[in-house]
Amino acid sequence: MQLGMIGLGKMGANMAQRLLNGGHQVTGFDPNAEARKQLEGKGGGSAASLDALVQALPAPRVLWLMVPSGKITDDTVTALLALLDKGDTIIDGGNSNYKDSLGHAARCEDKGVNYVDCGTSGGVWGLAEGYSMMVGGDEKVVDTLRPIFETLAPGKDQGWGRVGPAGSGHFTKMVHNGIEYGLMQAYAEGFSILKHKQEFGLDLAQVAEIWRYGSVVRSWLLDLAADALKKNPQMDGVAPYVVDSGEGRWTVDAAMELSVSAPVITLSLMERYRSRDDDSFADKLLSSLRNEFGGHAIKKE
Template identity: 70%
Template sequence: MKLGMIGLGRMGAHMAQRLIHGGHQVVGFDPKPETRRDLKGKGVESTDSLAMLVSSLPAPRTLWLMIPSGEPVDGALQELQPLLAAGDTIVDGGNSNYKDTLRRARIFDDCGVGYVDCGTSGGVWGMAEGYSMMIGGSEATVEKLRPVFEALAPAKNRGWGRVGPVGAGHFTKMVHNGIEYGLMQAYAEGFSILQHKSEFGLDLHQVAEIWRHGSVVRSWLLDLTAHALDGNPDMTGIAPYVADSGEGRWAVAEAIDLDVPIPVITLSLIQRLRSRDSESFSDKLLSAMRNEFGGHAVKKA
């Protein structure tokens, strides 16, 4: 199969190369010329515009988007819509909000263009290990793309599947990322306790390696944690600032709408927000309150 890949950042480029290794042809487009140049010699054809990308593909065409959620996706789709024809298919493999996916799918359904949402996990390791893909779309459209999903997955029969109609893939990935937040927070807090028990002189990398084998808390995430601790046991040069890309927020909002209690995921999101406030007004005010009612000393900045 020959398909178009829109968005050739690290993950998009890795997916394109895995598809090529799986026997597919990939034509790519990225708005950054330097990104397109970086793909030379890696088997991925590149074009200078979306129009050129679409014209280089045989009908019916399949275009896979790997671009940031929100306005970038809407912008690309608005440019693509007049270029496509009935029978073509769009796959959004990024982390779009499922509500945006439902809205976009309705627009393309009116044009006879198939729309598939593919929640994709695997990160920088996906090219070697394969990607976990949670897919939403019609049964017929997803089945038509089976060879593509099989090439990207860890194995033809593992790590991917159609989880429901359009929107279900991104919804499932949203929950997946919420769980990820909670797992990461638990590991980080546990290792922080170990690090603060200075009299034992614990080797955190050694502990992580012990836990990786036979322990009930072993996981791939722990494998990566052990790797990070091996290379930088004191986390030297890393600011205590944790970003989020939106999925955790969406998961918390969805849980509230559904009256589902998710205290661990919610608190892990709050901790990420807290990490960014190096001049916390609320903490300063708390200290001032203690001084007001109890005369407790205030630590000066």
């Protein structure tokens, strides 16, 4: 198939390359001229503007968005709707909030443009291993895009699927990332407990390697933990500061809206907030309260 790729960062560029490797024709747009040049070097085409990209594609057009969620995605959808014709298709493969995706779908429907939201997982490994894709949108529209998803996925019928109507793809990916928060937090806490049992002198990289085979906690995340511990056993030079990209917050919000208990995901998000507070006012006040009611000692700075 022939399609346009909007956003040629780490994810977009790798996805474009995997599509090219699979025999598709890809024309890309990115504000960064060097990113466009690199795509050309891999056999793809490029356009210097959204207008030029739309003009370069045959109707009905297919455009895949791989840009940051929020305003940039909103602005890109708005710009495209002024350029596209009835029957064209926008695929948002980024990490948009599913509520934003519902709004984008409604706006596209008003213009007769198809909208598909595709929650995409795979990161920097996706080029070689394939991407996991949770697709939301009209069933007939998604079926016409099957060759694209089959090429990007780990296998033609593996690692991807239409999960429901527009919005459902990004909702499913949101929860996927919430689960990821909980899994990573559990691994981090477990290895920290092992590290603090100093009298045993445990080799954490060795333990991780043992767990990778036959253990009920084996997973790709554990594989990555084993690799990280092998390369840097003491985590030297790594600040104890953990960022979040938003999906964990949205998952917790959804859990509250649906009255679903989700303590593990919620606490894993709270722990990320905690990691960023290197001068905790809450802990200082807590220590002061213990001193006030019980005369307990305060450790001075």
